[in-house]
Amino acid sequence: xxxxxxxxxxxGAPGQRVTISCTGSxxxxxxxxDVHWYQQLPGTAPKLLIYVNTNRPxxxxxxxxxxxxxxxxxxxxxxxxxxxxxxxxxxxxxSSLSGYVFGTGTKVTVL
Amino acid sequence: QVQFVQSGAEVKKPGASVKxxxxxxxxxxxxxxxxxxxxxxxxxLEWLGWISAGNGHTKYSQxxxxxxxxxxxxxxxxxxxxxxxxTSEDTAVYYCARESLGGSSIYWGQGTLVTVSS
Numbered sequence: 036x037x038x039x040x041x042x043x044x045x046x047g048a049p050g051q052r053v054t055i056s057c058t059g060s061x062x063x064x065x066x067x068x069d070v071h072w073y074q075q076l077p078g079t080a081p082k083l084l085i086y087v088n089t090n091r092p093x094x095x096x097x098x099x100x101x102x103x104x105x106x107x108x109x110x111x112x113x114x115x116x117x118x119x120x121x122x123x124x125x126x127x128x129x130s131s132l133s134g135y136v137f138g139t140g141t142k143v144t145v146l
Numbered sequence: 147q148v149q150f151v152q153s154g155a156e157v158k159k160p161g162a163s164v165k166x167x168x169x170x171x172x173x174x175x176x177x178x179x180x181x182x183x184x185x186x187x188x189x190x191l192e193w194l195g196w197i198s199a200g201n202g203h204t205k206y207s208q209x210x211x212x213x214x215x216x217x218x219x220x221x222x223x224x225x226x227x228x229x230x231x232x233t234s235e236d237t238a239v240y241y242c243a244r245e246s247l248g249g250s251s252i253y254w255g256q257g258t259l260v261t262v263s264s
Contacts, residue, residue, distance in 0.1 A: 071250035073191075080241055080254035081183075081191065087248035124191050128249065134207045135181070135249070137191040 038063060039125055039138035046144040047115045055141045057108045057125035063136065065106035068128040072101055072110045075122045085110060120145045148172040150242055150255035157261045163230040166258045168242030175223035176200040179245040182216060182227045186238040197225060232262045
């Protein structure tokens with residue numbers, strides 16, 4: 036039931052920029068439903084990074100940014116830091132499932 | 147500050163049911179919807195459903211329809227998730243989360259590990 040597809044892993048050296056894609060379809064992202072992004076450190080609850088496609092909650096560094104176009108969305112991390120090593124998930128609503136869905140998840144590794 | 151405290155870890159046998167609680171504090175409980183999300187070991191996040199804490203309306207994931215029941219006790223500012231007919235595939239950490247910004251969830255409980263084993 037994985038309707039939002041993410042790359043399993045991305046990696047980068049400290050200071051570099053990495054992007055994570057979230058590919059959906061005409062029943063979710065392509066239907067103009069909002070996309071949210073979460074960071075999850077091992078053994079902890081998810082933390083909201085980006086809401087409604089491009090917005091950062093208070094306290095989230097501006098190194099994190101979100102975008103959306105067509106049936107896809109992306110999360111960019113600039114100035115990669117060791118503390119960014121975590122799993123990242125996108126989330127949206129799917130009209131064919133009549134419910135919320137999460138992406139397959141992406142593990143970010145800082146080299 | 148907004149906080150959610152979930153009930154402790156559970157071990158259940160296949161076929162049994164489990165009920166997890168999620169006590170809210172720091173805001174008006176009836177003003178927000180509560181979502182339930184689970185994560186099996188090494189797997190992605192999976193949405194189970196939501197309940198309006200104000201009027202009790204619910205919406206369940208099609209995958210769990212008929213097996214999951216969400217309720218709330220407004221006097222105790224507590225939401226509950228009950229999952230029945232458990233199998234080993236239901237072994238997971240179960241989270242409650244408050245809907246906030248545009249349908250996202252900024253406030254999460256600490257998670258409750260449910261282990262299903264014979």
